[in-house]
Amino acid sequence: xxxxxxxxxxxxxxxxxxxxxxxxxxxxxxxxxxxxxxxxxxxxxxxxxxxxxxxxxxxxxxxxxxxxxxxxxxxxxxxxxxxxxxxxxxxxxxxxxxxxxxxxxxxxxxxxxxxxxxxxxxxxxxxxxxxxxxxxxxxxxxx
Amino acid sequence: xxxxxxxxxxxxxxxxxxxxxxxxxxxxxxxxxxxxxxxxxxxxxxxxxxxxxxxxxxxxxxxxxxxxxxxxxxxxxxxxxxxxxxxxxxxxxxxxxxxxxxxxxxxxxxxxxxxxxxxxxxxxxxxxxxxxxxxxxxxxxxxxxxxxxxx
Numbered sequence: 001x002x003x004x005x006x007x008x009x010x011x012x013x014x015x016x017x018x019x020x021x022x023x024x025x026x027x028x029x030x031x032x033x034x035x036x037x038x039x040x041x042x043x044x045x046x047x048x049x050x051x052x053x054x055x056x057x058x059x060x061x062x063x064x065x066x067x068x069x070x071x072x073x074x075x076x077x078x079x080x081x082x083x084x085x086x087x088x089x090x091x092x093x094x095x096x097x098x099x100x101x102x103x104x105x106x107x108x109x110x111x112x113x114x115x116x117x118x119x120x121x122x123x124x125x126x127x128x129x130x131x132x133x134x135x136x137x138x139x140x141x142x143x
Numbered sequence: 144x145x146x147x148x149x150x151x152x153x154x155x156x157x158x159x160x161x162x163x164x165x166x167x168x169x170x171x172x173x174x175x176x177x178x179x180x181x182x183x184x185x186x187x188x189x190x191x192x193x194x195x196x197x198x199x200x201x202x203x204x205x206x207x208x209x210x211x212x213x214x215x216x217x218x219x220x221x222x223x224x225x226x227x228x229x230x231x232x233x234x235x236x237x238x239x240x241x242x243x244x245x246x247x248x249x250x251x252x253x254x255x256x257x258x259x260x261x262x263x264x265x266x267x268x269x270x271x272x273x274x275x276x277x278x279x280x281x282x283x284x285x286x287x288x289x290x291x292x293x294x
Contacts, residue, residue, distance in 0.1 A: 059153020100230020
């Protein structure tokens with residue numbers, strides 16, 4: 001399915017993500033890594049500040065409601081309904097982020113902004129396996 | 144105060160993912176589809192986010208401490224290890240298969256797509272499995288600081 005290149009909206013959305021990341025560092029002294037924030041809501045709660053993590057997640061959940069109220073239409077998305085695929089992908093994303101110490105936000109945004117070599121490497125790797133996966137899925141298997 | 148700040152930060156983050164289009168898995172998968180329906184939007188999202196964060200962190204981290212916490216919890220690990228490489232590699236496979244990473248998946252929950260309701264619990268299971276694995280394989284007595292193990 002073709003999606004339109006949206007340079008202005010995408011840059012603007014990225015700037016909002018950056019503002020949120022700077023807010024979390026300024027107020028909480030923490031990285032805006034979503035897998036880490038979600039992980040703080042799971043036992044044994046070793047990451048601390050469970051309340052802060054829960055409030056952040058509530059904000060994330062509220063975003064599409066605010067978006068729909070502001071634009072007058074719900075956000076349009078295409079999510080695969082293939083249960084086995086989504087279950088497998090979910091486990092891989094969660095396990096990979098947990099093992100690799102971060103995801104697209106923690107490594108890809110905050111880590112790169114800190115010029116962390118680990119995050120640069122992690123981002124290069126998940127981009128590479130992401131490119132390879134979509135290539136195989138769409139052009140080798142799917143066609 | 145703390146709850147309000149975190150809620151607003153989460154709301155801004157989520158709106159950023161929606162406005163940028165990154166909460167649409169099709170758009171993310173098209174970024175990853177260089178040989179097909181390529182959509183470069185994701186790189187501009189990263190660019191915008193990284194530039195703002197890079198500049199913002201410069202100012203914020205110059206302060207003695209955060210406004211609502213005792214100290215900055217910035218990851219300190221420097222070495223590459225098997226965990227980072229394998230973790231990032233597996234993450235990218237799941238990301239490519241679904242077009243979802245953790246932020247967009249959670250922001251999408253109230254958009255009520257069936258696939259999201261499958262993906263998010265599976266992701267929590269994955270995070271739990273990684274935690275069990277990494278804690279089981281740690282040498283006895285070694286404590287990983289919270290901020291450096293998960294960023």
